[in-house]
Amino acid sequence: MAATLFKMRAGKAPLPLFPCIGHKGACAGRLVPPQRTVRAWGIWLWGKKCNNLLLLLSGGSVCPDLELLLSSLQLSLASPSPGFPKLSITALAVIGAGIGGTSAAYYLRQKFGKDVKIDVFEKGKVGGRLATLNVQGQEFESGGSVIHPLNLHMKRFVKDLGLSAVQSPSGLVGVYNGETLVYEESSWFIINMIKLIWHYGFQSLRMHMWVEDILDKFMRIYRYQSHDYAFSSVEKLLHSLGGDDYLGLFNRSLLETLQKAGFSEKFLDEIITPVMRVNYGQTTNINGFVGAVSMAGTDPGLWAVKGGNKLVCSRLLQASRSNLVSGLVMSIEEKTRTKQTGNPSKVYEVVYQTGSETHSDFYDIVLVATPLNRKMSNINFLNFDPPIEEFHQHYEPLVTTLIKGELNSTVFSSRALNEFHLGTVLTTDNPDLFINSIGLVSPVEEDNNPQPKADTAHVWKIFSAAALTKEQILKLFVSYDYAVKQSWLAYPHYTPPEKCPSIILHDQLYYLNGIEFAASAMEMSAIAGYNAALLAYHRWNGNTHMIDQEDLYERLKTEL
Numbered sequence: 001m002a003a004t005l006f007k008m009r010a011g012k013a014p015l016p017l018f019p020c021i022g023h024k025g026a027c028a029g030r031l032v033p034p035q036r037t038v039r040a041w042g043i044w045l046w047g048k049k050c051n052n053l054l055l056l057l058s059g060g061s062v063c064p065d066l067e068l069l070l071s072s073l074q075l076s077l078a079s080p081s082p083g084f085p086k087l088s089i090t091a092l093a094v095i096g097a098g099i100g101g102t103s104a105a106y107y108l109r110q111k112f113g114k115d116v117k118i119d120v121f122e123k124g125k126v127g128g129r130l131a132t133l134n135v136q137g138q139e140f141e142s143g144g145s146v147i148h149p150l151n152l153h154m155k156r157f158v159k160d161l162g163l164s165a166v167q168s169p170s171g172l173v174g175v176y177n178g179e180t181l182v183y184e185e186s187s188w189f190i191i192n193m194i195k196l197i198w199h200y201g202f203q204s205l206r207m208h209m210w211v212e213d214i215l216d217k218f219m220r221i222y223r224y225q226s227h228d229y230a231f232s233s234v235e236k237l238l239h240s241l242g243g244d245d246y247l248g249l250f251n252r253s254l255l256e257t258l259q260k261a262g263f264s265e266k267f268l269d270e271i272i273t274p275v276m277r278v279n280y281g282q283t284t285n286i287n288g289f290v291g292a293v294s295m296a297g298t299d300p301g302l303w304a305v306k307g308g309n310k311l312v313c314s315r316l317l318q319a320s321r322s323n324l325v326s327g328l329v330m331s332i333e334e335k336t337r338t339k340q341t342g343n344p345s346k347v348y349e350v351v352y353q354t355g356s357e358t359h360s361d362f363y364d365i366v367l368v369a370t371p372l373n374r375k376m377s378n379i380n381f382l383n384f385d386p387p388i389e390e391f392h393q394h395y396e397p398l399v400t401t402l403i404k405g406e407l408n409s410t411v412f413s414s415r416a417l418n419e420f421h422l423g424t425v426l427t428t429d430n431p432d433l434f435i436n437s438i439g440l441v442s443p444v445e446e447d448n449n450p451q452p453k454a455d456t457a458h459v460w461k462i463f464s465a466a467a468l469t470k471e472q473i474l475k476l477f478v479s480y481d482y483a484v485k486q487s488w489l490a491y492p493h494y495t496p497p498e499k500c501p502s503i504i505l506h507d508q509l510y511y512l513n514g515i516e517f518a519a520s521a522m523e524m525s526a527i528a529g530y531n532a533a534l535l536a537y538h539r540w541n542g543n544t545h546m547i548d549q550e551d552l553y554e555r556l557k558t559e560l
């Protein structure tokens with residue numbers, strides 16, 4: 001009978017009316033296939049969707065009459081009747097070929113299948129903030145460089161895309177406060193333990209446990225995603241990982257969270273702040289979640305992709321069989337178009353510039369995978385009603401400078417370079433300091449652990465808020481052969497409590513980079529890319545039961 005109803009609809013015959021008692025008779029509707037269904041059938045009511053029905057589709061039981069109706073029709077919500085003509089999706093656009101955009105393209109292909117066209121727009125280089133700089137014939141990471149051993153998407157990409165991993169340098173670390181080294185690691189584990197306990201009691205151990213707990217809960221996202229669940233907001237995603245407490249991390253500053261947990265000012269100033277400065281160019285005023293991610297960035301076992309992390313992006317693009325469009329997207333506008341079926345449907349017109357030429361194309365779904373602010377992407381959303389919200393969130397300026405030279409170790413300590421064994425110097429929050437950090441780095445092709453030697457010039461990476469002057473470089477180095485720099489708008493300026501930008505900007509228009517307001521890292525963008533692909537797929541197909549499900553952790557625990 002169900003098949004008959006739908007076939008009648010396909011032949012444009014009128015559909016039978018039925019009452020929805022759950023809506024007190026107010027929403028008598030007609031059984032129709034949703035406008036863009038590929039796999040799942042749903043019921044749409046005249047004018048608008050019935051919320052009771054959505055609950056029913058997602059496993060709720062508010063609308064028993066509909067449930068009865070469906071079961072009496074023996075209607076399978078998961079699979080449409082074979083042979084029934086499907087309204088198909090034709091084209092998808094992704095804007096930005098960084099790790100967010102390329103991972104989204106990869107997962108979009110997996111979900112939507114081989115026939116759909118996927119265009120990926122990139123105004124600069126594939127990789128975005130994953131990039132390298134050349135120092136006298138060797139390439140060094142200048143943007144995203146270290147990956148955590150538990151970053152499972154990045155790990156999977158490297159394995160599946162035929163790449164290999166190299167261990168990141170793990171030299172000894174010191175902390176400089178503008179006058180002296182307030183903390184200095186030793187190469188002896190036991191000495192380090194004694195030093196840490198002597199200076200800070202058991203606070204490092206407690207900090208380690210705090211980060212582990214957050215990371216443990218974070219790992220739940222992989223299980224949700226492997227079961228195809230998606231989230232419509234970053235807040236809902238965070239909440240699903242550990243409830244109100246977890247979301248609370250995002251809403252409060254790291255300082256507030258750690259002070260409440262009893263960490264001392266000395267420990268925060270000398271250990272935690274320097275880590276926030278090297279990783280995010282900010283202080284403990286950032287939110288607690290990004291603070292924990294930043295601390296995870298000091299864990300052992302950090303790694304990088306041999307040949308450069310940006311290779312993941314170019315390989316993902318290849319594997320997704322997307323078309324790379326080297327151009328600058330200028331605007332996105334909603335338009336109505338008549339498809340081959342004769343039915344009008346909503347599409348998005350993407351206008352872009354390649355060289356001096358302007359072009360445009362139409363897409364059913366668009367994913368924006370670049371921070372939406374004037375300085376970084378400058379995309380105009382035209383004629384949306386209601387208008388797409390404006391994004392004014394500030395990104396932190398940061399300069400990466402690579403210098404091949406002989407370090408002036410006496411800047412940091414009284415020891416000469418042959419007695420100076422630190423591979424990285426972090427800094428406290430002292431306004432007189434002009435660098436956030438300085439550290440020895442290896443070329444992207446090498447798997448090694450560089451150590452400073454008095455007689456050889458090594459390559460050092462410096463992070464600073466502004467470009468270094470020649471005088472500043474000459475303060476840090478006795479002499480140098482080569483210097484090269486790259487300026488970034490690197491990460492959001494974190495000011496908790498704040499609201500993450502929406503993931504759903506419009507019906508079929510999605511935004512990935514809101515996740516950076518929880519924490520900016522390669523793995524976070526990969527998670528956002530997968531989530532947006534799943535969300536787009538489920539919304540296109542009306543699979544509402546796969547979106548924003550509560551208690552997923554408990555529910556999935558019992559599943560094999």
Ligand SMILES: Cc1cc2nc3c(=O)[nH]c(=O)nc-3n(C[C@H](O)[C@H](O)[C@H](O)COP(=O)(O)OP(=O)(O)OC[C@H]3O[C@@H](n4cnc5c(N)ncnc54)[C@H](O)[C@@H]3O)c2cc1C
Nearest residue numbers: 096098099100123128129143144145146329370377521522
């Ligand atoms: C200096 C630095 C160090 C970092 N270190 C680490 C680290 O060690 N570990 C870690 O995990 N993360 C690190 N990060 C963070 C990480 O690099 C980013 O979170 C991640 O790369 C962001 O990826 P994305 O794809 O979301 O954005 P992006 O890489 O910014 O990609 C967006 C892309 O969109 C393109 N684009 C923008 N506007 C348009 C337009 N209008 N039309 C067409 N194309 C457009 C841009 O050119 C860009 O390529 C670091 C970042 C920086 C800057």
Ligand SMILES: CC(C)=CCC/C(C)=C/CC/C(C)=C/CSC[C@H](N)C(=O)O
Nearest residue numbers: 145146147148278279293296297521523
């Ligand atoms: C997302 C999770 C759970 C973990 C990621 C941990 C991680 C790798 C954090 C680092 C984040 C970051 C923005 C580092 C920037 S600087 C990196 C490095 N110290 C360098 O010198 O380049």
